[in-house]
Amino acid sequence: MRGKVIAIHSSxxxxxxxxxxxxxxxxxxxxxxxxxxxxxxxxxPSLITVFSKGIRGPVKHWLNxxxxxxxxxxxxxxxxxxxxxxxxxxLIGLAxxxxxxxxxxxxKSRAWEVTAVKKLFSLRxxxxxxxxxxxCIFDTSPGxxxxxxxxxxxxxVSIIVTTLDSLDIKGVQRMLAEFYDAFEKRTVVLxxxxxxxxxxxxxxxxxxxxxxxxxxxxxxxxxxxxxxCDVLQAERASLLAIEKSGHPFLRTLxxxxxxxxx
Amino acid sequence: MxxxxxxxxxxxxxxxxxxxxxxxxxxxxVSKKLDSxxxxxxxxxxxxxxxxxxxxxKSSRRKAIEFEPDAMTLLSLPRSLRKTVMAxxxxxxxxxxxxxxxxxxxxxxxSASANQLVRMGLLKKKREGRxxxxxxx
Numbered sequence: 001m002r003g004k005v006i007a008i009h010s011s012x013x014x015x016x017x018x019x020x021x022x023x024x025x026x027x028x029x030x031x032x033x034x035x036x037x038x039x040x041x042x043x044x045p046s047l048i049t050v051f052s053k054g055i056r057g058p059v060k061h062w063l064n065x066x067x068x069x070x071x072x073x074x075x076x077x078x079x080x081x082x083x084x085x086x087x088x089x090x091l092i093g094l095a096x097x098x099x100x101x102x103x104x105x106x107x108k109s110r111a112w113e114v115t116a117v118k119k120l121f122s123l124r125x126x127x128x129x130x131x132x133x134x135x136c137i138f139d140t141s142p143g144x145x146x147x148x149x150x151x152x153x154x155x156x157v158s159i160i161v162t163t164l165d166s167l168d169i170k171g172v173q174r175m176l177a178e179f180y181d182a183f184e185k186r187t188v189v190l191x192x193x194x195x196x197x198x199x200x201x202x203x204x205x206x207x208x209x210x211x212x213x214x215x216x217x218x219x220x221x222x223x224x225x226x227x228x229c230d231v232l233q234a235e236r237a238s239l240l241a242i243e244k245s246g247h248p249f250l251r252t253l254x255x256x257x258x259x260x261x262x
Numbered sequence: 263m264x265x266x267x268x269x270x271x272x273x274x275x276x277x278x279x280x281x282x283x284x285x286x287x288x289x290x291x292v293s294k295k296l297d298s299x300x301x302x303x304x305x306x307x308x309x310x311x312x313x314x315x316x317x318x319x320k321s322s323r324r325k326a327i328e329f330e331p332d333a334m335t336l337l338s339l340p341r342s343l344r345k346t347v348m349a350x351x352x353x354x355x356x357x358x359x360x361x362x363x364x365x366x367x368x369x370x371x372x373s374a375s376a377n378q379l380v381r382m383g384l385l386k387k388k389r390e391g392r393x394x395x396x397x398x399x
Contacts, residue, residue, distance in 0.1 A: 110330040110332045110334070110335070111330050111332075113330070113332040113333065113334075114330050114331055114332045114398060117332070117333060117351055118351060118354075118398065121351045121352055122354075146332070146333060146334070149333040149334070150333055153333055153336070153348065153351075154351070178337075179337065182336075182337055182341070182344065183336075183344070183348070184345075
């Protein structure tokens, strides 16, 4: 597991990317690993809301500051391990949610994007060698845009989170064929919010369904997670991995975490 | 005798008048020519300025569209070249030998690929002693 960068991506918004990213990070940290979780969705930051209960005082440095060369990565990371009682360390890098910061990111040049990729690649040595981090997780923006592409090409493995919605599936198919295959990155697909009424949950059907999906997407399916009403209804500023540790949603995520270790 | 003198005086005054008139006409023509030269020079300077402006715009536009090895540009590159740029993102600067270790391809393949990228303006190279280093500017 040591020194792995995982990007959580999706073709469209609302697939549960941030819930997967935050709870995967908390799952690893609960196992005693040191994790850095970075919000690379600069256009629609969300970690600031999810971790609002765990952040003490005003944020001094945003991830935007690090990308703009105004601070180092260790200055842009907030340690929330103590607040959530985690065994390992969980450091989060927050994207600035103000309109000014979002506008600033939207106006960046292509030359700046080159520097951004270099920065993301250079993170590795600081995080893994100097800060004793075991794994870094990128929560990216949906679809093909610079922030998500930069995150994906600088990661070791990507998890594409999708629902069974045909728009999602078609989008994932296109992304895999036109983007992921070009960069030859290890990529797995996580099917989330699959309706419990769907016949795939009946005996033996799940394996058949996974085979069909893997054939259609030409990439492995790492997990199929049912749509849990309580997960959807849970307050955004909550970490299920801490508050509902025995939840089947988390048991599946623990299996995902284990598979990604290899 | 007196009449001859008067006639000579009149004639020389006439000559001077004609001469002066001719001189004024000539000067007017020179002035007009100078005016048109100044106007022409102004037009040429303006055209030169516009030409330089268009060149600057073109080169900056070309730079923005073609000469940045950003993620979108990488997508449009052939696989072999993309692999070299990706390796350089990781190692910052590298010789063809270093790149071949990263991509697990032959050194000659990396050398050809990196030099092609230099010609395309996507990479830079520098010589240090006997070694040539490639890097993303």
